[in-house]
Amino acid sequence: MQHTDKTQALENKKIIKQFKLAAELMELHDENPFKVRSYANAVAALELVEEPLETLTQAQLEGIQGVGKGIAAKILEINEKGTFAELDQMLQVTPPGVVEMLRIKGIGPKKVRNLWKELGAETVEELLEACELDKVSKLKGFGAKTQENIKQALLFTQQNRGKLLYAEAELVAEGLLQSIKAAVHEAQVELVGEMRRRMEIITQLQFVLATGAPVKAHEALQRMVELREDEKASGPFAWRGWLAETGMPVEVRLVPTERFANELLLTSASVEHLAQLFTASTNLLTVVRGQAYTSEADIYKSAGMAYVAPELREGTNELELALQNKLPQLLELSDLKGILHNHSTYSDGAHTLEQMATYCRDMGYEYLGISDHSKTAAYAGGLREGDVLRQQKEIDELNKRLAPFRIFKGIESDILGDGSLDYDEDILRTFDFIVASIHSTLNMDEQRATARLITAIENPYTTMLGHPTGRLLLRREGYPINHKMVIDACAANNVIIEINSNPWRLDLDWRYVQYALEKGVMLSINPDAHHTSGYDDMKYGVLVGRKGGLTKEMTFNAKSLEEVEKYFRERKEKIK
Ligand SMILES: [Zn+2]
Numbered sequence: 001m002q003h004t005d006k007t008q009a010l011e012n013k014k015i016i017k018q019f020k021l022a023a024e025l026m027e028l029h030d031e032n033p034f035k036v037r038s039y040a041n042a043v044a045a046l047e048l049v050e051e052p053l054e055t056l057t058q059a060q061l062e063g064i065q066g067v068g069k070g071i072a073a074k075i076l077e078i079n080e081k082g083t084f085a086e087l088d089q090m091l092q093v094t095p096p097g098v099v100e101m102l103r104i105k106g107i108g109p110k111k112v113r114n115l116w117k118e119l120g121a122e123t124v125e126e127l128l129e130a131c132e133l134d135k136v137s138k139l140k141g142f143g144a145k146t147q148e149n150i151k152q153a154l155l156f157t158q159q160n161r162g163k164l165l166y167a168e169a170e171l172v173a174e175g176l177l178q179s180i181k182a183a184v185h186e187a188q189v190e191l192v193g194e195m196r197r198r199m200e201i202i203t204q205l206q207f208v209l210a211t212g213a214p215v216k217a218h219e220a221l222q223r224m225v226e227l228r229e230d231e232k233a234s235g236p237f238a239w240r241g242w243l244a245e246t247g248m249p250v251e252v253r254l255v256p257t258e259r260f261a262n263e264l265l266l267t268s269a270s271v272e273h274l275a276q277l278f279t280a281s282t283n284l285l286t287v288v289r290g291q292a293y294t295s296e297a298d299i300y301k302s303a304g305m306a307y308v309a310p311e312l313r314e315g316t317n318e319l320e321l322a323l324q325n326k327l328p329q330l331l332e333l334s335d336l337k338g339i340l341h342n343h344s345t346y347s348d349g350a351h352t353l354e355q356m357a358t359y360c361r362d363m364g365y366e367y368l369g370i371s372d373h374s375k376t377a378a379y380a381g382g383l384r385e386g387d388v389l390r391q392q393k394e395i396d397e398l399n400k401r402l403a404p405f406r407i408f409k410g411i412e413s414d415i416l417g418d419g420s421l422d423y424d425e426d427i428l429r430t431f432d433f434i435v436a437s438i439h440s441t442l443n444m445d446e447q448r449a450t451a452r453l454i455t456a457i458e459n460p461y462t463t464m465l466g467h468p469t470g471r472l473l474l475r476r477e478g479y480p481i482n483h484k485m486v487i488d489a490c491a492a493n494n495v496i497i498e499i500n501s502n503p504w505r506l507d508l509d510w511r512y513v514q515y516a517l518e519k520g521v522m523l524s525i526n527p528d529a530h531h532t533s534g535y536d537d538m539k540y541g542v543l544v545g546r547k548g549g550l551t552k553e554m555t556f557n558a559k560s561l562e563e564v565e566k567y568f569r570e571r572k573e574k575i576k
């Protein structure tokens, strides 16, 4: 059901990233604002280009509105050399630590320039020290609050260095798996560890390699250009080191062929899963150590239980369920019938309503829920009342044309500071569904954040709770919430919770999926797409749902068009 080429989008992203960085560096070095602007415009234009930029000629590139002669030439230069001279020159005169500071949320290149030039901070460590010595707050335009934000952001970055999002690691891991298979002939190799358990953040790539010739295999790994060995950490049964390009830790366990299944299980489960006793004296470790098995299923079978999928092996209640043969039938991507929570050019999306709809239909889905930003989200082009009515009129027209495909009228309403939704009732009642999300004033304690969410959940117009914590993995911690209280409120008010499937969010966290299911709260796999290619992110939401034990029955957008239509209608009719 997918027809976007991920690698192609990725190549474009790499190119766009370089122009973004160049624009930031120019601002940092206080260059001509018009030039900075032309780069920013080019970035916006390139983000809309569907075809691979590396296939376009100079003339075709210049034909893209917002891309001038100079930028077009630089794209060709990137295609050829992987970078462009102007960017390289700027990087050469900027300390790497200062480049890293550009990634701190909430401070732009101009502020980074002050930190660098006035405090002399050239590394992240020096900047952190300056914060601790209370020097940053004394700079013009900074203050104590900005200093604290910078400090928190730096600590967060330090903790997360060398880690990747699942979606980023996926491409790297798949590529490396193929390279290892090619390098070590006649070996059976499998990707295990955090990747196979579908963790949202990956700190290491781990593989199991079965071979009768471990010494030769080890040597073959040493010769791989992608890898650098950590000789001290490696041994006869494990190759350890890093990816040469990024420094990501890699481990390849070498086992004899007859121990392959045993090792797969040992490396694809949490310690809790392996160590939990399921009889007075037996756990999976003792079962695995007992003998060699032909498959993981064989191991579970001999433990007297059903096969547990790797993503469920977290030591919660999965062993109990497996013993009773009551494990859930996990959701599949192909179970999904429609796509809810998406943006269009009415707010901050890249594609028009019609493009978003036809693309969704052509992927084989039955319906699309459009939920652009609401009026308070002015920074994201939030819809004023007039825009809402104009969009709904367009939806009516498209629905006639695209039938039986259907677009549902929604909005992603900001949850205001006091927990209320963003429009008056006469507008709220025009929507088929409302996703309620927090986007501003994120600096809250748990009590305040929880109360704000619950007020929104209790609003009868709220259909669905959007990204409950607002977290951006590896970038920004979410505001703290009491998940159980929020889920209880959703249960009491019949509100669906989304699993925001954007790889940066994956929010609701999988650790709370099971609790939501126990309370009878339905979950919706929402891509929060701002671009037609954003629909592809739903697969990450499915992985999160599966990890929490989500079934098709409890997934809202696994419902058919008729069922969803009925659900929205009946829910609205209940509002007094
Ligand atoms: Zn949002």
Ligand SMILES: [Zn+2]
Binding pocket: 341, 343, 412, 528
């Ligand atoms: Zn959104």
